[in-house]
Amino acid sequence: MPQYRAPTEDMQFVMHDWLNMTQHYQELGMEEAADKELVNAIIEESAKFSSEVLSPINYPGDQTGCKIENGKVTTPEGFKEAYKQYCESGWSALAEPQELGGQGLPYSLSLVTAEMSSSANTSWSMYPGLTHGAISALKHHATDELKAAYLPQLVSGVWTGTMCLTEPHCGSDLGLIKTKAEPAEDGSYKITGSKIFISAGEHDMSDNIIHLVLAKLPDAPDGTKGISLFLVPKILNTENNTTETDNAVTCSAIEHKMGIKASATCVINFEESKGYLIGQPHNGLMCMFTMMNKARLATGVQGYAIAELSRQASLDYAKNRLQMRSLSGVKAPDKPADPIIVHPDVKRMLLTQKALTEGCRGLAYYVAKLVDKVEYQNDLEAGRILDLLTPICKAFMSEAGFESTNHGVQVLGGHGYIAEWELEQQVRDARITLIYEGTNGIQALDFLGRKILRDQGKALTQWLTEIATAAQQVDESLKPLAEKVMWYAKECGELAQGIGMSAQKDMDEVGAAAFDFLMYAGYLTVGHVLLQQANAVLSSQQSDDFKQSKLQTTAFYFARILPRVKTHKALIQSGNAVLECREFDLDI
Amino acid sequence: MPQYRAPTEDMQFVMHDWLNMTQHYQELGMEEAADKELVNAIIEESAKFSSEVLSPINYPGDQTGCKIENGKVTTPEGFKEAYKQYCESGWSALAEPQELGGQGLPYSLSLVTAEMSSSANTSWSMYPGLTHGAISALKHHATDELKAAYLPQLVSGVWTGTMCLTEPHCGSDLGLIKTKAEPAEDGSYKITGSKIFISAGEHDMSDNIIHLVLAKLPDAPDGTKGISLFLVPKILNTENNTTETDNAVTCSAIEHKMGIKASATCVINFEESKGYLIGQPHNGLMCMFTMMNKARLATGVQGYAIAELSRQASLDYAKNRLQMRSLSGVKAPDKPADPIIVHPDVKRMLLTQKALTEGCRGLAYYVAKLVDKVEYQNDLEAGRILDLLTPICKAFMSEAGFESTNHGVQVLGGHGYIAEWELEQQVRDARITLIYEGTNGIQALDFLGRKILRDQGKALTQWLTEIATAAQQVDESLKPLAEKVMWYAKECGELAQGIGMSAQKDMDEVGAAAFDFLMYAGYLTVGHVLLQQANAVLSSQQSDDFKQSKLQTTAFYFARILPRVKTHKALIQSGNAVLECREFDLDI
Numbered sequence A, B: 001m002p003q004y005r006a007p008t009e010d011m012q013f014v015m016h017d018w019l020n021m022t023q024h025y026q027e028l029g030m031e032e033a034a035d036k037e038l039v040n041a042i043i044e045e046s047a048k049f050s051s052e053v054l055s056p057i058n059y060p061g062d063q064t065g066c067k068i069e070n071g072k073v074t075t076p077e078g079f080k081e082a083y084k085q086y087c088e089s090g091w092s093a094l095a096e097p098q099e100l101g102g103q104g105l106p107y108s109l110s111l112v113t114a115e116m117s118s119s120a121n122t123s124w125s126m127y128p129g130l131t132h133g134a135i136s137a138l139k140h141h142a143t144d145e146l147k148a149a150y151l152p153q154l155v156s157g158v159w160t161g162t163m164c165l166t167e168p169h170c171g172s173d174l175g176l177i178k179t180k181a182e183p184a185e186d187g188s189y190k191i192t193g194s195k196i197f198i199s200a201g202e203h204d205m206s207d208n209i210i211h212l213v214l215a216k217l218p219d220a221p222d223g224t225k226g227i228s229l230f231l232v233p234k235i236l237n238t239e240n241n242t243t244e245t246d247n248a249v250t251c252s253a254i255e256h257k258m259g260i261k262a263s264a265t266c267v268i269n270f271e272e273s274k275g276y277l278i279g280q281p282h283n284g285l286m287c288m289f290t291m292m293n294k295a296r297l298a299t300g301v302q303g304y305a306i307a308e309l310s311r312q313a314s315l316d317y318a319k320n321r322l323q324m325r326s327l328s329g330v331k332a333p334d335k336p337a338d339p340i341i342v343h344p345d346v347k348r349m350l351l352t353q354k355a356l357t358e359g360c361r362g363l364a365y366y367v368a369k370l371v372d373k374v375e376y377q378n379d380l381e382a383g384r385i386l387d388l389l390t391p392i393c394k395a396f397m398s399e400a401g402f403e404s405t406n407h408g409v410q411v412l413g414g415h416g417y418i419a420e421w422e423l424e425q426q427v428r429d430a431r432i433t434l435i436y437e438g439t440n441g442i443q444a445l446d447f448l449g450r451k452i453l454r455d456q457g458k459a460l461t462q463w464l465t466e467i468a469t470a471a472q473q474v475d476e477s478l479k480p481l482a483e484k485v486m487w488y489a490k491e492c493g494e495l496a497q498g499i500g501m502s503a504q505k506d507m508d509e510v511g512a513a514a515f516d517f518l519m520y521a522g523y524l525t526v527g528h529v530l531l532q533q534a535n536a537v538l539s540s541q542q543s544d545d546f547k548q549s550k551l552q553t554t555a556f557y558f559a560r561i562l563p564r565v566k567t568h569k570a571l572i573q574s575g576n577a578v579l580e581c582r583e584f585d586l587d588i
Helices: A008-018 A020-027 A036-064 A081-086 A105-122 A124-139 A144-156 A284-320 A345-377 A380-417 A422-432 A441-451 A458-472 A477-504 A510-536 A542-559 A564-574 B008-018 B023-025 B037-066 B078-089 B107-120 B122-141 B144-154 B283-319 B344-377 B380-417 B423-434 B441-451 B456-470 B476-505 B508-539 B544-561 B564-574
Strands: A067-071 A073-076 A159-164 A180-183 A189-199 A208-215 A227-233 A236-237 A244-246 A249-254 A265-278 B067-069 B073-076 B159-164 B182-183 B189-199 B208-215 B228-233 B233-238 B244-246 B249-254 B263-277
Touching: A008 A020, A008 A036, A008 A105, A008 A345, A008 A510, A020 A105, A020 A124, A020 A345, A036 A081, A036 A105, A036 A124, A036 A422, A067 A249, A067 A380, A073 A249, A073 A441, A073 B208, A081 B249, A105 A124, A105 A284, A105 B122, A124 A159, A124 A189, A124 A208, A124 A227, A124 A284, A124 A422, A144 A159, A144 A208, A180 A265, A180 B107, A189 A208, A189 A227, A189 A458, A208 A265, A208 A284, A227 A236, A227 A244, A227 A284, A236 B107, A249 B244, A265 A284, A265 B067, A265 B208, A284 A345, A284 A380, A284 A422, A345 A380, A345 A510, A345 A542, A345 B441, A345 B508, A380 A422, A380 A441, A380 A458, A380 A510, A380 B423, A422 B380, A422 B423, A422 B564, A441 A458, A441 A477, A441 A510, A441 B344, A458 A477, A458 A510, A458 B144, A477 A510, A477 A542, A477 A564, A510 A542, A510 A564, A510 B344, A542 B564, A564 B544, B008 B023, B008 B037, B008 B107, B008 B344, B008 B508, B008 B544, B023 B107, B023 B344, B037 B078, B037 B107, B037 B122, B037 B476, B067 B249, B073 B144, B073 B249, B078 B122, B107 B122, B107 B283, B107 B344, B122 B189, B122 B208, B122 B228, B122 B283, B144 B159, B144 B208, B144 B228, B159 B189, B182 B263, B189 B208, B189 B228, B208 B263, B208 B283, B228 B233, B228 B283, B233 B263, B283 B344, B283 B423, B344 B380, B344 B441, B344 B508, B344 B544, B380 B423, B380 B508, B441 B508, B456 B476, B456 B508, B476 B564, B508 B544, B508 B564
Parallel strands: A159 A208, B159 B208
Antiparallel strands: A067 A073, A180 A189, A189 A265, A208 A227, A227 A265, A236 A244, A249 A265, B067 B073, B182 B189, B189 B263, B208 B228, B228 B263, B233 B244, B249 B263
8 A cells, every 4th residue: 555755855856946945044044954964854853754654554543543532532543643753853843943842944944844743643733833823823812921831832743733724604704703702800801602613622642732723802893803813721730830721622522534533623612711812902813924934835845745645556556557559559478468557548547646736835835935034034925925825835735735635536536435555545544625715715815805805816926926936037938838827917917907807886796706726826837937947957966757757747747737727717707797696496 | 504405497408498398308208207397296206205315314424334243334323224115115116117117207307317316415326326237138138937036126225236236356357357257058147356446345225236346257358358247246136036045246345535435346256156148258347338428428417416515505505604804895785704615716626516517407408308319219310419418417527526525515615514514425426436336547538539530530520510500500699719619629629630630640649638638528519518508598588696696607608617628638739748757756
């Protein structure tokens, strides 16, 4: 069955040959990370941990799932031990500041390790993943006292964190939440309410769980402007960490889900639980936005990371499964049939997996570099592009990842549908990435509405200019591809303008065009990424085989994937009219 | 949770207003079926059985799955009882000849009932479904003696049937099978071998299971021309059905699958099991082809039938889930938020489900009418179009169905990922339809290679001419849509010619274009189907609401789905060159 092999060659190519990350680390003043040997050593070590520790417990974890008994959640065999090893080896603290016990390495490097965890075992990666979000919110918005009390244990991984947003009646629309926060006499708050879909909300991997909870103060205005953020620990360590008190935080159920079955998705109930305000009253959503970009990027990474695992397994299968002869003549005369990889339709699926996965990886690392610039240098220009590209990362990369896992199943045919081959698990695991951290429909609205139209297209224009400028500078041999990038970049801007015009008459034109516009921009952006990688590989010291493979993948992408923009363009231009049906019309 | 409601209004519209089925039944000499009241009564009864008996055990069946103990397979609670009721009510024998104990009604009418079973409970529908395939093969190829001994019990449903094709090392390439048939002294054969992926291979719903098994005789030539078909009963009823003897047919395992978990997918072992030759020696594949068209059509029907269930559930959810306000102004001022159906992106998904499902239903019924003509009138012209459209039905309708079930999940957001909402089950159930009965890649090769190029485009030209001619005759108000159909029909023919030219130089051009060409032809064909439905609805006696809904759906399809051919065209034209990578290039 598939054992994950980290694609370290491609990772290092993207990091060094394309993105020149060590120089970037130098510029950030992160001397340690500016050492290429160190970066590669970390990648290799993470690869080892992912393939040797996380990968073997991926399929068993799916089969067992999490169990709940009397409010206690048990994770699958090996999960706790792997987490312990992960923390002890310092992976949890890789990109956290040294003053908090972290290793002080850059975020972008930690993203490479997160990709590997997600490939090897997405369910498992949810537990440390959520903690990072909590750390981020606390670092930016908590008081020094709270930071001192909670950050070190979160950074070391001794405690884990959660994000408690969703309630039974509200997910995308957080303005509707009902969870209440009443001021207590000691300056803390009593939190009461019920939250659902809480990843890592309860489990057996850490001593304490620190919940970040959205709730409403008594005087809260209606809607999203009346939401505040609270830190609510499962166990209170009130007096110098010596007395442990239960904080009336209970887990009443875990969800039975399509996939990521080894990730505990909990119903968490707060009954006058002690909570501490994070940031200003009624400013909870702002505090959450701090970590949103990274959480959304991480979700997109999950999408293509699972696809990478699928790709490896389907490629192995295609090379070994003998079935029928090639239409263009026998390819393996010594065997009873040719391996199915000789059939163009199988190659089509394998190359689609490869092109989408490599394209998304490049995009993710590029965007992680922007996060670095924002986090460590407060680079506003990088921040603008980061904000623009975040919904693409989340939505496009999850769509691409899900599609790729389905190609993986299809390459295996009937065996792809059987659990023990693990390909179907990847489809089920990947499916959630299109939904959580804001559905892809919400991402599309964010992209087109908030990031483009509200900004009058400034960020988009900046990005399209960057794409086109970079395309103009590629090697002569890549000019035909570069011309396509320039052409579509121009068209993308025109389409955005067109939508902007229509939206002035009817705001529903934005919703009608949003998803297809995001996908259009996504294909274009990944085309840019692969073009630049192809250009970088030409002048790199990579092996001829690597060079040929990268050029082939890029050529495939431009011939066989990028043309999808043609359809998206037509759908964008078809407008909202055809969607204006009466509710009743859908009933028949 | 979703209870299936049969879309009888649309079914009856397609049957009567568009396809004029009762007149067709009259022409077939099937007087009874020529009665519209009777046809509608059967549809209503089947709707009742599906929603009241099959639908309630669909989700529980998925949760329980089948169990195996000591070679005995237990189906989920209620399955056996539903099957008994199904047989007793005569559903099993609906379209079988009266001389075999059937009701002598047309195949096309039974397909409507099969759609309903598949929507309500795909797993359950596998058990009677496989039996119909076995009946078909026996009717056409078995000796009178075997027919007399086996057909009545298969028709009544007292016994069920299977198709035993796949072996561990061969699925698509049946030429590689190893199961052996050795002549016995009494004229029968001893069958020895192991078959996998045998749906309904073992279960607790019938007294006996009649396996149709592909095996090789001792003198068999290599490859697919050396395969023979045998009837191998689980239990031998040798002496006037009085002595029952175990026939050494054992089930050693059932598969743990992604979906259709209540359908027992068995490993079946034959150890010198007594078998009877069906048809001529070495002619087994031909005997299987007899039932292939219907089996492939039925698989496509499963695809859109599951999508219909998903569509109903997601529509209900979208009308009731309150979340955010419409961008174009508040729509439900009395509520805390608008129902999500007001958002264009949600309508986009719901309308995509509706258009694909209705389009596929129309296509399926149209093709079932062709099956009638072939079966009851040996109409060669209809047979040519049936052969052409069969791979489209199987592949396009399964792709469309799977896509639609994913829209269903997406409409529900996080809840779509939770088992108890049942939407995720539909994705898992639908996923198999892209694989079994010949993967969609195999269908594409069959379509382009065997049905078009080998035939020098005759059948395709005939079909495209029919499409274009019908388009020319629609109501004036539909002319803009009709022009699109004519345009794409012309382009489709040109694309086929182009591939034919390239294939003369390199046969791999066929494989490289096949999948996209099938999808192109599928979108065009469904466009034709919806255009003709729109035309039929205008002059029908349907309600104004129904008319508006059908016209809206058709307009949506043309604006929002048909443009996908633009991308498929570009991919077809990109050719094989970009797929010609070394195996090694995929490794990096």
